[in-house]
Amino acid sequence: SQTIHQWPATLVQPVGSPLSLECTVEGTSNPNLYWYRQAAGRGLQLLFYSVGIGQISSEVPQNLSASRPQDRQFILSSKKLLLSDSGFYLCAWSVGTDNSPLHFGNGTRLTVT
Amino acid sequence: GDSVTQMEGPVTLSEEAFLTINCTYTATGYPSLFWYVQYPGEGLQLLLKATKADDKGSNKGFEATYRKETTSFHLEKGSVQVSDSAVYFCAGANNNDMRFGAGTRLTVKP
Numbered sequence: 001s002q003t004i005h006q007w008p009a010t011l012v013q014p015v016g017s018p019l020s021l022e023c024t025v026e027g028t029s030n031p032n033l034y035w036y037r038q039a040a041g042r043g044l045q046l047l048f049y050s051v052g053i054g055q056i057s058s059e060v061p062q063n064l065s066a067s068r069p070q071d072r073q074f075i076l077s078s079k080k081l082l083l084s085d086s087g088f089y090l091c092a093w094s095v096g097t098d099n100s101p102l103h104f105g106n107g108t109r110l111t112v113t
Numbered sequence: 114g115d116s117v118t119q120m121e122g123p124v125t126l127s128e129e130a131f132l133t134i135n136c137t138y139t140a141t142g143y144p145s146l147f148w149y150v151q152y153p154g155e156g157l158q159l160l161l162k163a164t165k166a167d168d169k170g171s172n173k174g175f176e177a178t179y180r181k182e183t184t185s186f187h188l189e190k191g192s193v194q195v196s197d198s199a200v201y202f203c204a205g206a207n208n209n210d211m212r213f214g215a216g217t218r219l220t221v222k223p
Contacts, residue, residue: 006156032209043215044157044202051209090156099145099164099206104156 002027006091006105013112019064019078021108023091026072031093033074034102035066038088050074086112115140119203119214126193126221134188134217136177136203144205146170146179146186151200151216160188160201193221 006023013019025031035047046059048066056066063082067075074091088109092102120135138144145164149157161170166181175190186203198221203214 034211036213044213046210046212049210092156094209094211097209099209099211101147101159101162102149102157102211104149104158106154106156 002093002103004091004093004103004105006108008108009106010109011111013081013110015083015112016080019076019081019085019110021076021089021091021110023074023076023105024072025074025093028072028093028095030071031095033068034092034094035074035076036090036092038090038107039086044090048076081112083112086110115144115205115207115210115212117203117205117212117214119201120217121215122200122217122219124217124219126219128195128221128223129192130221132188132190132193132197132219134201134203134219136186136188136214138184138186138203138205140184140205140207142207143181144207146177147204147206147211148175148177148186148188149202149204149213151202153199157202193219195221195223197221 003026034049036044050056050068090107091105094100116139147162148160150160151157161172163170163179169178177186177188200216200218202216
């Protein structure tokens, strides 16, 4: 069966520090991969999605970046965190091209202090 | 661009009450529509889906019907339980681009 792992579960980082959040998927090949952010009391904002290795689409210009070094690995990064980067970050995957449902990880709670 | 609008919360109900959470979408063509549920501290889980007009998705007593004429996908449950307390998200997908509503927090009191 397919599983998704996202870590760490919680993270407290000072302003200006770098960020690296990792997400891996097991049990499927060539998944579509997504990073969403959920700010407190708000809905989900699509940050990045990828349909294959090295193929990253960015939805919102900001100080975050994403990379997909392997088929089932998706990394969210920042060189210098801002206070406004605080939030709940969710990785998700789907397969195929027919609007399949997304499968989410348990999320990372990031607090920038 | 495509967007999803859902009823703002929070919604507080007593156990066994009837639930409706409204959702409407704006999209080119006919997107697939979904309801997801998020329990505290967790990621989202798929609750139900519908892929074309007049389809009805159902799961765990929840239902939603894809209404093309009103571009709606309202979530309903006839009798809610305390365990249904969570945040509910409506979503629409076109070409694998999944867009979410802002979420509606439901609290069910015993």
